[in-house]
Amino acid sequence: MIDLVYYFVLLLTFILFVLSSFLYKKVHLVKLFFIIIEALMVGVWEWKPSWLTTIQFQYLEEVYLLLVIVFLMFMSLTFRHKIKVTNHLTDHDFFEMENKLKKTQDSAELLRKRFIHSIELLNEGLMFYEPDHFGVYLTDQIKVMIDTSKNQLTMDEYVALIHKEDQKRYVQTIKKMNQKTSLYNVKYRIKTENGYAWVIEKGRLFKHQKKDHIIATFKPVNIKLFPDTMIEELDSLPFEEDLLKTISNLRKEKQTFYLAMLHLTNIPDVNKRFGRDVGNLMIAEYVKSMRYHFAREKNTLFRMTGIQFALILKDDLKYQNLHRALISGGDLINLKLSIGGIQQIIYPNVGIVKSDPWSHMNTNDLISLSHKALEEAISDNKNNYSIFGGK
Numbered sequence: 001m002i003d004l005v006y007y008f009v010l011l012l013t014f015i016l017f018v019l020s021s022f023l024y025k026k027v028h029l030v031k032l033f034f035i036i037i038e039a040l041m042v043g044v045w046e047w048k049p050s051w052l053t054t055i056q057f058q059y060l061e062e063v064y065l066l067l068v069i070v071f072l073m074f075m076s077l078t079f080r081h082k083i084k085v086t087n088h089l090t091d092h093d094f095f096e097m098e099n100k101l102k103k104t105q106d107s108a109e110l111l112r113k114r115f116i117h118s119i120e121l122l123n124e125g126l127m128f129y130e131p132d133h134f135g136v137y138l139t140d141q142i143k144v145m146i147d148t149s150k151n152q153l154t155m156d157e158y159v160a161l162i163h164k165e166d167q168k169r170y171v172q173t174i175k176k177m178n179q180k181t182s183l184y185n186v187k188y189r190i191k192t193e194n195g196y197a198w199v200i201e202k203g204r205l206f207k208h209q210k211k212d213h214i215i216a217t218f219k220p221v222n223i224k225l226f227p228d229t230m231i232e233e234l235d236s237l238p239f240e241e242d243l244l245k246t247i248s249n250l251r252k253e254k255q256t257f258y259l260a261m262l263h264l265t266n267i268p269d270v271n272k273r274f275g276r277d278v279g280n281l282m283i284a285e286y287v288k289s290m291r292y293h294f295a296r297e298k299n300t301l302f303r304m305t306g307i308q309f310a311l312i313l314k315d316d317l318k319y320q321n322l323h324r325a326l327i328s329g330g331d332l333i334n335l336k337l338s339i340g341g342i343q344q345i346i347y348p349n350v351g352i353v354k355s356d357p358w359s360h361m362n363t364n365d366l367i368s369l370s371h372k373a374l375e376e377a378i379s380d381n382k383n384n385y386s387i388f389g390g391k
Helices: 002-024 029-047 060-083 091-121 155-161 164-175 240-252 267-274 276-294 316-328 363-379
Strands: 125-129 135-138 152-154 183-192 195-208 211-220 257-264 301-303 308-313 335-339 342-346 348-355 385-388
Touching: 002 029, 002 060, 029 060, 125 195, 135 155, 152 155, 155 164, 164 183, 195 276, 240 301, 240 308, 240 348, 240 363, 257 276, 257 363, 267 276, 267 342, 276 301, 276 308, 276 316, 276 335, 276 342, 308 316, 308 363, 316 348, 348 363, 363 385
Parallel strands: 348 385
Antiparallel strands: 125 135, 125 211, 135 152, 183 195, 195 211, 257 308, 257 348, 301 308, 335 342
């Protein structure tokens, strides 16, 4: 009978250890230590009793059984200690916890609904890349634009929709994303019901639970197919009316400045060879470069026509940089652009007029003179620029 109780105590001790580890999904190191000690003690007692013959102790068996029971009590008390967390909570405490949980759930649901309905208001579509680029989720705005009936696509399925000439650049752009390079902007052609359309994809990488995720906007460029979409770099430019106001203010303030007219000469050829969508994208990239190098201030770059722009230079150093670039024919002016799989050098003709505080020309005369300088640059077979009044 005593043997049965002894084995029952050992079994119960082991069961409590296993249940504790399973319940809390971790092994308590102190409990593991005691279990190892008890296992060694039982092993010696059961299978190597000869090791104990040298110990001269009258109550050895009683102490052994007592230790086995102590191990059981330790496992029982520590197991209960883990689950008695609610012992001292009142009904009011439970009510407060339920209210906090309900508020948290309401906030999460409100954020979820705001996000969903915000997507419905966007002209652009949204793309959500899965970790490790396993697949991509497309919102309904994208699904109706491209040749697919599914919102969820694998990366292979999505890449297959992209024009073959643009696939390599697209894949390289997505795969090189990391914490240092967390933003990207890629342009490519994607299959639609009527052929291929150019799109602009802008994305950002972020981390969640130590995994990389990407969210991106998807904006078609083909204005005929999608009249609600625009190219930001072009649509944000002021026009000729704004140019007149800016020049008038500069002349009232008696400032010296240069007015440059830029005509993107080979854009019509790009439109003819690759389509107007490619031309618009290359114009946008050229404008972005001009803004970066010469026109970071507000109201210094203006769109006169589809391929003609006006640039105001108030800083003499910027004018000198422009002048040197025109003389050398370097890539500051003749810009090499890559759109999808298409590479092209965009070069302008430039007419420049200098305005001094003592000049008697009015605003319209100044603009007219800049147009004449541009016409002279276009007709000049040797140089692509002409300067009136400057060096």
